[in-house]
Amino acid sequence: MSKQDNLEIKRVAGVAAAAEVQDGMVIGLGTGSTAHYAILRIGERVREEGLSVVGVPTSYQSAMRARAAGIRVVDLADVDAIDLTIDGADQVDAAFNLIKGGGAAHTREKCVAAASKRIITVVDPSKLSEQLNVPVPVEVVPYAATLIARQVEALGGVPVLREGVKKDGPVITDNGNFVFDCDFGTIADPAGVEAQLNALPGVLTCGIFTEFAEKICVLVGESSGCRTLTR
Numbered sequence: 587m588s589k590q591d592n593l594e595i596k597r598v599a600g601v602a603a604a605a606e607v608q609d610g611m612v613i614g615l616g617t618g619s620t621a622h623y624a625i626l627r628i629g630e631r632v633r634e635e636g637l638s639v640v641g642v643p644t645s646y647q648s649a650m651r652a653r654a655a656g657i658r659v660v661d662l663a664d665v666d667a668i669d670l671t672i673d674g675a676d677q678v679d680a681a682f683n684l685i686k687g688g689g690a691a692h693t694r695e696k697c698v699a700a701a702s703k704r705i706i707t708v709v710d711p712s713k714l715s716e717q718l719n720v721p722v723p724v725e726v727v728p729y730a731a732t733l734i735a736r737q738v739e740a741l742g743g744v745p746v747l748r749e750g751v752k753k754d755g756p757v758i759t760d761n762g763n764f765v766f767d768c769d770f771g772t773i774a775d776p777a778g779v780e781a782q783l784n785a786l787p788g789v790l791t792c793g794i795f796t797e798f799a800e801k802i803c804v805l806v807g808e809s810s811g812c813r814t815l816t817r
């Protein structure tokens with residue numbers, strides 16, 4: 587599939603998710619190329635329909651894109667709860683466990699997910715997998731990076747420090763930390779690996795999301811339209 591076709595499929599999913607937004611809602615705004623299309627469409631609806639919503643961004647990227655789209659943005663601290671979050675994923679398994687963090691935004695994405703009543707995960711079909719098997723992003727405090735790399739290896743993972751693009755050296759997250767992409771092969775016990783990684787001193791958040799399956803609905807963009815997956 588061409589890059590253009592893939593973007594069109596992501597657009598289909600993002601636009602379908604934006605149709606679920608209702609007047610008065612507090613909306614969690616995800617990070618990445620698929621969530622971007624939802625942000626653009628919500629902005630259009632604000633302008634065209636007079637939709638009144640506030641957005642809680644999950645990154646500097648989503649905050650900047652939301653403001654540019656004309657969506658009012660507030661901090662997580664300003665809201666009691668989030669009605670609906672629209673966010674992408676790097677992989678979704680059959681039980682709706684997710685791997686997130688391809689954009690290094692998974693710590694804020696997990697906070698926003700935890701505060702959300704409903705989550706729409708917007709993906710293209712390449713993100714669906716029976717079991718999770720792509721590298722797990724792990725955000726770490728720089729001070730503990732070397733220690734954590736050794737501990738990830740002891741857990742059976744292969745950690746690779748994420749390098750910047752158009753920036754020499756490690757990626758620095760929106761929270762000022764490093765990211766290791768940790769390859770565990772096929773993950774038989776996502777909740778177990780998530781708990782082990784999150785328990786390492788100096789780990790801020792790992793990109794395995796296992797606790798939100800009950801409130802997740804997955805929208806899969808396809809060339810023929812959008813497919814909804816529910817558990």
Ligand SMILES: O=C(CO)[C@H](O)[C@H](O)COP(=O)(O)O
Nearest residue numbers: 618619620674687688689691
């Ligand atoms: O977790 C994320 C950012 O941290 C993104 O949601 C994930 O990487 C998917 O991105 P895209 O929609 O561009 O494929």
